[in-house]
Amino acid sequence: xxxxxxxxxxxxxxxxxxxxxxxxxxxxxxxxxxxxxxxxxxxxxxxxxxxxxxxxxxxxxxxxxxxxxxxxxxxxxxxxxxxxxxxxxxxxxxxxxxxxxxxxxxxxxxxxxxxxxxxxxxxxxxxxxxxxxxxxxxxxxxxxxxxxxxxxxxxxxxxxxxxxxxxxxxxxxxxxxxxxxxxxxxxxxxxxxxxxxxxxxxxxxxxxxx
Amino acid sequence: xxxxxxxxxxxxxxxxxxxxxxxxxxxxxxxxxxxxxxxxxxxxxxxxxxxxxxxxxxxxxxxxxxxxxxxxxxxxxxxxxxxxxxxxxxxxxxxxxxxxxxxxxxxxxxxxxxxxxxxxxxxxxxxxxxxxxxxxxxxxxxxxxxxxxxxxxxxxxxxxxxx
Numbered sequence: 001x002x003x004x005x006x007x008x009x010x011x012x013x014x015x016x017x018x019x020x021x022x023x024x025x026x027x028x029x030x031x032x033x034x035x036x037x038x039x040x041x042x043x044x045x046x047x048x049x050x051x052x053x054x055x056x057x058x059x060x061x062x063x064x065x066x067x068x069x070x071x072x073x074x075x076x077x078x079x080x081x082x083x084x085x086x087x088x089x090x091x092x093x094x095x096x097x098x099x100x101x102x103x104x105x106x107x108x109x110x111x112x113x114x115x116x117x118x119x120x121x122x123x124x125x126x127x128x129x130x131x132x133x134x135x136x137x138x139x140x141x142x143x144x145x146x147x148x149x150x151x152x153x154x155x156x157x158x159x160x161x162x163x164x165x166x167x168x169x170x171x172x173x174x175x176x177x178x179x180x181x182x183x184x185x186x187x188x189x190x191x192x193x194x195x196x197x198x199x200x201x202x203x204x205x206x207x208x209x210x
Numbered sequence: 211x212x213x214x215x216x217x218x219x220x221x222x223x224x225x226x227x228x229x230x231x232x233x234x235x236x237x238x239x240x241x242x243x244x245x246x247x248x249x250x251x252x253x254x255x256x257x258x259x260x261x262x263x264x265x266x267x268x269x270x271x272x273x274x275x276x277x278x279x280x281x282x283x284x285x286x287x288x289x290x291x292x293x294x295x296x297x298x299x300x301x302x303x304x305x306x307x308x309x310x311x312x313x314x315x316x317x318x319x320x321x322x323x324x325x326x327x328x329x330x331x332x333x334x335x336x337x338x339x340x341x342x343x344x345x346x347x348x349x350x351x352x353x354x355x356x357x358x359x360x361x362x363x364x365x366x367x368x369x370x371x372x373x
Binding site for chain 2 (some may be wrong): 009055068076150152155171176
């Protein structure tokens with residue numbers, strides 16, 4: 001995706017911040033421009049991270065409409081906090097910290113029963129799309145659906161923190177330090193969470209080889 | 211190298227191997243170890259299977275009006291009075307305040323103190339000391355007791371000159 005070229009800022013404070021984040025990441029730089037009032041940069045950030053955030057939340061809460069609702073809240077909070085944003089860490093760390101916080105709260109509050117129907121609807125939709133795209137046989141499709149259900153159930157059976165750690169590690173490819181900050185714990189705690197989570201998944205999913 | 215199945219500290223190498231985030235040197239070293247270690251070999255196979263199963267889970271696509279809905283919410287926020295936005299920033303921050311956990315015991319202590327100061331302490335009830343009442347004492351009984359004492363007391367020895 002094309003990014004907007006770096007524009008020199010007239011504000012010396014921002015200039016200093018820009019230099020500080022030069023080594024950090026491009027996203028933090030975009031966010032500093034959002035802080036300056038540049039809405040185009042916010043659109044770029046949204047474009048870059050909309051998919052990963054929605055998908056992470058979808059796998060956390062396993063409900064498409066809820067995951068989008070939570071993702072909207074994540075970006076809304078990012079936008080709301082633009083004035084006080086400080087690039088102290090990678091932008092994705094901050095973003096996933098907000099997303100994880102909202103998802104864990106949602107799971108903790110026991111709201112997941114609400115959306116079970118819409119998850120099932122989405123699965124049916126997914127099957128329809130697959131049939132149109134690749135034309136698999138009915139047997140293949142049924143087998144795929146059984147496997148998907150097992151994966152979803154195995155992930156759902158994990159404790160919420162382990163689930164978040166696995167999803168950030170496996171799908172978002174975040175570093176241990178980033179996951180630790182997102183979950184507000186130490187790196188060694190993250191490694192321990194991941195090891196236990198993968199151990200559970202190995203016992204539940206190992207038979208799905210091939 | 212240390213076997214990841216023997217020491218928890220080394221277990222991350224297995225995760226990094228499956229995530230392909232090891233350096234080429236570490237990768238080669240670990241692969242050599244796996245060839246010689248049956249436990250690690252089994253673990254790597256099982257982990258790869260899990261990895262493959264997770265790869266198969268494709269999420270639902272993001273709805274096409276996601277951005278439009280978000281911008282509508284942002285626009286709605288901008289029409290809200292500034293004081294309400296400030297309240298939202300305070301009570302609905304992007305992330306929870308990091309110090310709230312340490313503030314809880316302090317708030318609890320203050321609340322207890324306030325309750326202690328405001329609740330009226332119960333009046334102290336004076337216990338009445340039992341008093342001996344002379345009119346209830348049986349004089350005859352006392353005399354009898356004194357006589358009994360006299361009987362029990364050994365008689366005083368007679369002076370030696372009298373014998």
